Amino acid sequence: MSTAPVGNPAGLPAWTTRPADETAVQNLTDALGCPQAIAQILVSRTISDAAAAKTFFTPTLDDLIDPMLMLGMDTAVARIQHAVRSSQPILIYGDYDVDGTTATVLLKTAIERIAPKETPATVTYHVPHRIREGYGMQNGVLGQAAASGVRLVISVDTGIRAFAAAEEAKALGMDLIVTDHHLPDGVIGIPAAVAVLNPAQQNCPYPFKHLCGAAVAFKLAHALLLATTETEEQRAKLKRGLIPSFLKLVAIATIADSVPLEGENRVIAALGLKDLRNPVQPGLRALMQVAQIPINRPPTATEVGFRLAPRINAAGRMDIAGDVVELFLTKDPARASALADKLNRLNDERRATEAKALEAIEAQLAALRDSLGDYLAECIILDDPEWHRGVLGILASRVVDRTGRPAIVMTHEDGHAHGSGRSIDGFHLLDAISAVHEPLTPSDAPLFSRFGGHAHAVGFSMPSDRMPLLRERMQRYGAPRLTGEITAPPLECDAELLLSDLTQSFYDWLTRCEPFGIGNREPVFLTRGLILSAPVRFIKEKHICLPLQSPGLQSSGTTNRISALGWSRTTDWPARCAEIGLNTGSQLDVAYRLKAKTNPQFPGLELELVALRPA
Structure with missing residues (x-):
């Protein structure tokens, strides 16, 4: 299984497939009776025998x-x-x-x-x-x-x-x-x-x-x-x-x-999610209800990450985090319901505060694009005294999503800057701020009043008048390290498939690989030469739906049509479609994640777009 690029239009990252030993893939396919692409995913993640696969699929308390x-x-x-x-x-x-x-x-x-x-x-x-x-x-x-x-x-x-x-x-x-x-x-x-x-x-x-x-x-x-x-x-x-x-x-x-989400973390996440079905503790039950997570099945990691976690974090971001401890300790359903409702309101407040700050961030990023083009090789550093300290980490994550660069976002209060940073794979952010913290000369003072974190996330405070020094030192530190291989890595696909491979049985095998996250990312698949069978449909002017079909005729009973949805969180999909010049009949290579449709009236599978290019 080669890792060579499968095509690289000018100006876009190469598309590659993850390496997996072909003999090991075939052996695992035969041992498990699974689709070859599933075995390829496992082998590329160092799971190459049936016993290891069993532990991966069905972890236990042991x-x-x-x-x-x-x-x-x-x-x-x-x-x-x-x-x-x-x-x-x-x-x-x-x-x-x-x-x-x-x-x-x-x-x-x-x-x-x-x-x-x-x-x-x-x-x-x-x-x-x-x-x-x-x-x-x-x-x-x-x-x-x-x-x-x-x-x-x-x-x-x-x-x-x-x-x-x-x-x-x-x-x-x-x-x-x-x-x-x-x-x-x-x-x-x-x-x-x-x-x-x-x-x-x-x-x-x-x-x-x-x-x-x-x-x-x-x-x-x-x-x-x-x-x-x-x-x-x-x-x-x-x-x-x-x-x-x-x-x-x-x-x-x-x-x-x-x-x-690998090793013991995978065991913890898989077992914990399974037992979150129909929770007994009043606080957890009330929180899942206000987050609109069904309690008749285990939640997904996505539901926990994007529905439960923000509501729990909202207490500490916007008010008093002790409410969360009380929520998970109380045995009183009425008190639990009141606390869950409060967290839900705080999360709405957090979202409104974040949205307002993002408008200012977009303006600052536009100014950077005008002055620095593709931001050169630096870490993005933005600040505004109006930004709420409780949402700085979220804002930094949004900047990373939009720029593909490490980002530090700060606000100011009483002469001090409070900052939060998020990073990208290959750039250890705690190492970076540890390095720039140290004085360059005996007469220099340390940069930060306090700091800490890990490779992907940091927090710190510092005198506001030292911000120019932070920018200078971070640019000097980042320039030789933020190379093109880090800031524009190739798109790594897990397997190449035909539309006819995308059956319910295949999807059922895929769900056994959950929960997905860092260390066990959700697989990305590649299908070449799909035909746009009707005009692009725009959703709320910023998202897209592409009706796709396989070229030529497929044998009876196989899948040859499917919809692909592009959600413009990190990619401006309408702009991408305009750049490609999509028309009915256009032939495309598509990188995507496979999803089940959420509307029970229209069951089946659909694609979630990751990347798109002319075939």
Whole structure:
């Protein structure tokens, strides 16, 4: 299976097919009885034998990794057990996004479960306010906790760079356990805590390194619950009941945090999505209802990522993220319904705020196009004091979608710039801002007041008057690294098909490869030489529908006609059609994702356009 380009019109990325050993593909096709294109997808994703394919298609709880393999887990479990036995108040220090709020719920629930009924654990939580406090642990909050009698603080989805907070906790007489997934400081290392749980830290033997923050908290919760079981029957009950219940929230966080859906993350996401069908917990049920996700079937990763997650995140973006924790902890259906409705309203407010900011962003991008052409090789940096800090990450993602470049979006308040960045494959954004942060001369000051993140997403704050320095340093850093191979990568297709291959049986096999996301992207297929059988139909003036058919006659019973929809989120499809000069009878090569029609009155399959070119 060649990776050579399958055609490259001038000015457009090449189209390639993913590499897959032909012998391995045929062997897997025969072993599974699946379409060859499905076997090709699996082999190209390093799944080349029937046993590995079975695990991929049907992961089980037995595929979860032993939490005790994580460095520091035994110490963390022992310290929490001591706190529970000694009735020491415990504070969980969370974060305001999906990852941090769900992690808070999981760990609070687990600690309360391991406490004896006669002496229940005292577990409080603090979820910071995005605007008033910002990301990370604050000394003031720790001081208040110590004054209230807290003797153990456990961070979730934060803390790996909380060096000052760790020293403050120690000075206040409190122990600190850090659970996080963000990358540690490469120079200083990790904070001085009783235990640090993070598979990304140096010397951690945990074999899977890409868990989200809620998954790391889940590992601690799982270890705590296992430590309280004494018999096989108790362990089996835990496995049947509480662990699947926890995985629902961990799956939501895993999908929302855009970690790779491979390895253990795939197990978590697949099992969690399956158990999200008909949820019992009132808050989760109410949230799925306001998000208009049917509860008579498992939701898809797309539904979680684009319907559930934005509503959960809206609390931290626009108001108080603690509402999310309460939503997932309450047993009162009426209170759950009220909180879900509030999150829904906040999400509407977030969308309106985002739409207004996007108008200004489009104007700034137009100015950049006029002055820099294709933006040269730089990271896109935009700012406006009117933009809401709660939507900066979303705005940065939109800029990446529109430009194919890493993007940093900032707003200003009281002389400080607050920024959020998103990146593209091949450009490690945390490495970039770490590099530009360092002073160039002894008389220079560090660039940022605070920063953190990972390869694809970062957040920071800095004095506003240092923005020119940020632009200069990022351009210097990005110029040699943002090459054409990174900013205009070839379009990689998973397999080449005929329309007659697109049967319901093929689609059923394809759905077994879900959930899709980073690390297990939704397959893109290529079909050549399709005929536009009628004029292009425009939908709301910015989307398109193409009626396509195979050239020539097909044998009876096979598919030879299908509709292709182009949604103008990242591609201006009407402009693309005009550029090609589409007319009835035009012959096209089409790259697409295969979808089931959503209208039950018109069942069948359709194509979602990824790219289009003359045959």
